[in-house]
Amino acid sequence: MSVPKAPPHGLACLALLAACHFPAWAADVNAGAKIAANGGSQGAAACASCHGSNGEGTASFPPLAGQSAGYLERQLHDFAAGRRKAPTMEPNARALTDAEKADVAAYYASLKLPIQSKVGPLPKAKDGNGAWLVERGRWEDGIPACAKCHGPGGTGVGVDFPAIGHLSAAYMQTQVDAWKNKSRQAGPLGLMGSIAQKLSPQDIQDVAAYYQQQHGSAAASH
Ligand code: HEC
Numbered sequence: 759m760s761v762p763k764a765p766p767h768g769l770a771c772l773a774l775l776a777a778c779h780f781p782a783w784a785a786d787v788n789a790g791a792k793i794a795a796n797g798g799s800q801g802a803a804a805c806a807s808c809h810g811s812n813g814e815g816t817a818s819f820p821p822l823a824g825q826s827a828g829y830l831e832r833q834l835h836d837f838a839a840g841r842r843k844a845p846t847m848e849p850n851a852r853a854l855t856d857a858e859k860a861d862v863a864a865y866y867a868s869l870k871l872p873i874q875s876k877v878g879p880l881p882k883a884k885d886g887n888g889a890w891l892v893e894r895g896r897w898e899d900g901i902p903a904c905a906k907c908h909g910p911g912g913t914g915v916g917v918d919f920p921a922i923g924h925l926s927a928a929y930m931q932t933q934v935d936a937w938k939n940k941s942r943q944a945g946p947l948g949l950m951g952s953i954a955q956k957l958s959p960q961d962i963q964d965v966a967a968y969y970q971q972q973h974g975s976a977a978a979s980h
């Protein structure tokens with residue numbers, strides 16, 4: 759009698775992305791630090807050459823320090839599989855073994871996020887569009903407050919909701935565009951994909967400016 763086989767992990771992931779969590783490697787932070795500084799065993803470039811020597815990011819490359827390991831690892835799998843398109847990043851993700859992805863994600867997660875959790879006062883006037891979107895949302899468009907998912911001050915929540923309070927408006931906008939043109943898969947339950955459809959470039963400018971005001975010099979200024 760044949761026993762039905764459990765689907766391989768990858769297939770389960772394809773079928774049910776929202777429930778897709780990668781196997782718990784015993785991630786090695788020190789090995790991850792070496793990949794960040796020197797590159798991977800299969801030719802992945804040193805992450806630091808683009809993302810900064812401490813994962814702080816630059817004007818052209820997003821910061822990685824202090825994001826959750828689960829989020830970072832998922833992005834690396836998405837780049838490698840072409841679910842998130844980025845010509846400079848895809849070959850580097852493809853050149854990392856799964857263990858290296860987990861190690862380097864654990865390393866960046868161990869670094870300090872440059873911003874701290876802050877509960878903003880509830881805005882009273884809608885002309886503060888950035889504050890309104892972050893703290894209250896825009897329910898007539900079905901947009902919950904960014905803070906509901908991304909946490910107070912945009913510092914991130916758990917493995918699924920990345921920190922956004924320190925991201926530059928330019929990087930945020932490229933991601934919103936990527937969801938709009940379907941070159942970035944939206945991750946858990948597609949939540950961010952449908953929100954992105956309703957965010958205008960002005961909304962993104964306003965949100966980034968609000969976070970910058972909340973966090974001062976710790977937030978992205980570029
Ligand atoms: C040649 C430059 C370059 C190198 C080297 C590079 N990256 Fe990237 N990385 C990028 C760019 C550009 C993006 C933004 C892509 C986009 O717009 O979606 C990015 C995005 C990312 C993201 C997504 C961040 C987020 O907030 O969603 C992760 C994770 C990441 N890189 C990890 C790494 C790791 C780990 C390495 C080293 C193995 C590495 N990168 C090396 C250019 C690079």
Ligand code: HEC
Nearest residue numbers: 891902903904907918920922930933944945946949950965
């Ligand atoms: C219902 C929950 C939810 C709400 C509300 C929400 N987001 Fe997100 N957001 C997510 C999830 C989940 C992700 C991660 C997507 C992925 O894994 O690819 C994300 C990712 C992002 C990213 C990409 C971060 C990176 O490092 O690449 C940006 C930028 C972003 N959200 C901006 C916003 C803004 C601005 C708002 C408010 C207007 C908002 N989000 C509201 C769930 C939400």
